[in-house]
Amino acid sequence: MKRAAAILCGVVMMVAFASGAPNLHPTLPNPTQPSPNPTQPASASTVSYRVTFPEPEHHWMQVEVTFTGLGTRPLQARMSRSSPGRYAVHEFAKNIFSFEAFNAKGVALTPTRPTPYQWNVSGHDGTVRVVYKIFGDRGDGTYFAVDNTHARLNIPASFMWAIGLENRPVRVTFVPPAGSSWKIGTQLFPTSDPMTFTAPNLQYFMDSPTELSDFGLRSFTVKNPDGKTYDIRVAAHHDGSDADLDALTNDVERVVLEQGAVFGEFPAFETGNYTFLLDYTPHSDGDGMEHRNSTFTSSRLSIANPQQRRQALGTISHEFFHAWNVERIRPADLEPFNFTDANISCCLWLAEGFTQYYGNLLLIRAGFTAVSQGGIGFGGTINAVVNGSGRLVRSAVEMSQHAAYTDAAASIDKTEFGRSFISYYTYGAAVALALDLSLREMSDGAITLDDYMRLLWVTYGKPAGATPGLVARPYTLRDLRTQLAVLTKNKAFADEFFDKYVEGREVVNYERLMLQAGFVVRPRSPEAGWIGNVQVTPLESGGLTINPPQGNAVSPIAFGTPAYEAGLEYGNVIVTIDGQPATVETFGAMSRKKPGDTATLTLRRRGGQMVTTTITLKPNPALVVIDVEAAGAPLTDMQKAFRESWLGSKVK
Ligand SMILES: [Zn+2]
Incomplete structure (x- = not known):
């Protein structure tokens, strides 16, 4: 099992370059630089971007992108309508306020607009250089923001691409504002030029959010059973001290190790590292977004405040679990992601809901949440699903399929989601809790949800894709049912669980299942x-x-x-x-x-x-979860042992 190597707290790796802007990447060890060769120099077919920030205080940036080898076909340049991990349409093209196109000789070309998201350019000489300006002032995981303190770029929100060129390599050069001390944090592949990065294809590029700011950097190393090591980097734009960032990094390491223990290993991060791109400033917009080798997480929490630093771990824990669950253990209907429309998935109850469950559970296992605190926080989840009126009309699968309308989607009509929808985060977390406790019950503790996640990991997540950015073996809803039968060697159990609680609208008997761990589920005030x-x-x-x-x-x-x-x-x-x-x-x-x-x-x-x-x-049907001792009964040895197996640390 993995062990953490020494934590490099206090070592901010910055090297000044001739440009005056320091950059981290050339100094970072990359012990497991693997497969393809995304760091190779630009080829004739490479799509090249150059990003500048002429007036960051006015919240816009300029992107220059050159498409070559186009032959005689018109260029179809377009903006994404959606972004991985956000399931509604967000129409990123709306923020472009200037678009110009030129051929290789610099002669201006006139575009047409076949759709609101697309610019067609014909009459070129095989090369088109597009120069556009785009506004952005929402610094979260979905949009992009630029101001005098930073540029926070979610790639689908800020970068135009071309239809038919999705498999071409990408090269991007960032030019920070003159006089700024911005560095670059990203999961893109580094090159010998500290301001230039590459991606092997559009899917990987779109998945690689980038933070440009004077952030603090820490890192620690994790080791897999096969001996390979990976750097886990914490790049935080924050208003705390160096000591605050050290403290946060220590906490992040504890969470990361507990996560690795669930799966028995860390994913083979293609760049040799995983980066927490964190933004904790008073002007941040709260969000957390998962990516293959990084997370883009932002909040107005201050890491100078120990309580708020602890609060930040909730999102950190959730997003890192996604490095396995959804980034690699990926539903087939999200692979590859469709940037031109909303994406519908059968399985966000697992992709998001199980991640939600583990995000909280692993904070308990890592010792950040006391077991005695209010019935470990599962009461709210159980109550929301058992008593949620949405369950009368939609199953967990159908809640997942409704994400395009509920995941920060914008429209002006009234909706009845308050009574017909239960978040697949909550619903899925309740299903995860139900499955974990049911597996433990039916196997006398021999089989747990950790075993199910490991089986999904080995079967669907671990097989490497042809190239970074693509998943070789995504799963279907049917596969999830089949693998539960494989794990339990009990097809009837798997079928019943999926028929009733995943594809059906029934709920398990949480009262019986939770009592195994010495927690009493009961109505808060049944006499009312x-x-x-x-x-x-x-x-x-x-x-x-x-x-x-x-x-x-x-x-x-x-x-x-x-x-x-x-x-x-x-x-x-x-x-x-x-x-x-x-x-x-x-x-x-x-x-x-x-x-x-x-x-x-x-x-x-x-x-x-x-x-x-x-x-x-x-x-009144409202439920609460309380400790069996608070309900007036002793905690038995069996319950104590169940609790330890479920909620105790798994880090060896
Ligand atoms: Zn999530």
Whole structure:
């Protein structure tokens, strides 16, 4: 099993170059520089970019890209509409405000616009040089931002490419603003020129976010059972001290080692290293985005604050797990990623949800979250899925397929996602918890979810692709079911689990499964009456209006609740309750009734129609998870052992 070599805290590897801008890459050891040869010099077919920042304070950059060897065909240059790890369409072309094209002799060519995302250039001499300017001021994992402190480039959001040239090598030269001390952090392959990087193809290039800033750099080394070592680099643009970054790096190392222990090895990072590209500044936009050999993570947290530094580990843990799960153990419907449209996947409940589960679980195993803290945080997950009204209409697979509309998608109409959708992060984490505990139960602890993840890793993730950026053996939904049967040697178990809890809309018995570890799952207040989540606002003219949805924040009345069954909906005005004028007081009195009690309401619907309805209260179904000892029973030796096997560190 892997061991960590010495941590290189305090060693900021910077070398000043003639350009005046320091750069890290030539000084970084690259002990496992593998396969293709992406560092070779530009060939005739290479797509070459040159990136400049003439006025960073105005939040735009200029990109010059040269396409050669085009023959007589028109160039079809285009911007991506989507970005890996974000499943909605984001229309990155909208931020381009200047586009010019020239042939090899510098003669200007006139483009046409067949689509909003595309520029066609014909009449060239086999070469087209495009020069465009693009605005960006959202520094997260999806978009791009430039200002006087940094440039944070998510590649699909900022770089144009050409249809038909997707397999050509890419070469990009960054020219930081004059007088800046920006360095370059990226998973792109370095060259002898410290400002120039390469990618073997468009897929790898698009997957390689790049941070240009005066960031701090730390690194440590991990070793695989085959003897190969990889540098894990922490490149952080932050407002803390060197000591704060050292402390963060120490914590990151503990998390990274715990993750490696799940799979038994680290992926063969193609560049010989993995880079956490972190942005913790007051003007960051919160996000975390996974990539093959890096993560682009940003937040307004300050690493100078120990509590906030600890909070930052949640995203760090989640994103690093993705280096296996989704970057290499990859659903077939995301491989290769389609940059021209939204991407639909069967399996974000596994790709994101299992990652969510492990992101939290591994912080417990690494000792950052105490087991006794509020039932280890699984209560919220269980409650959201057991009681989520969305489960009445969509399975975990169907939630995944809805990502194009829910993953930061923008539109102006009302949606009912609050009652018909449960995030595949949450749903998937609940499925992961259910499967982990079920496997342990059915095998007396001999088989765990770690074993399932390792099997998926060895079968689908580990086989190397033909070239960095491509996955050789992506999985299908069917494969996931088949491999569960292989692991358990129990096809009936695998079929039942997938039929009921993945493709069906049932939930496991969390109460029984969690008790194995000495956690009690029970209703928070079953004696309390409940009508559902109904929020009201008093009207000056009398009565209570039921609040309308605001995005996903306030949902329509949830399916299956007493309020829904009685016909209440947002926008209705409650006029009377049990014969009394509807006020905050009479509404409160109704909410305090017991299960089985009824209340009679008169409602005024749109258009003035008056209706009378009777609402029958149910027991409040909200669940909590508490320690068995807090519930008044002793923690048995068996429960203690179960807990240790599940939640204890696996780092040898
Ligand atoms: Zn994720």
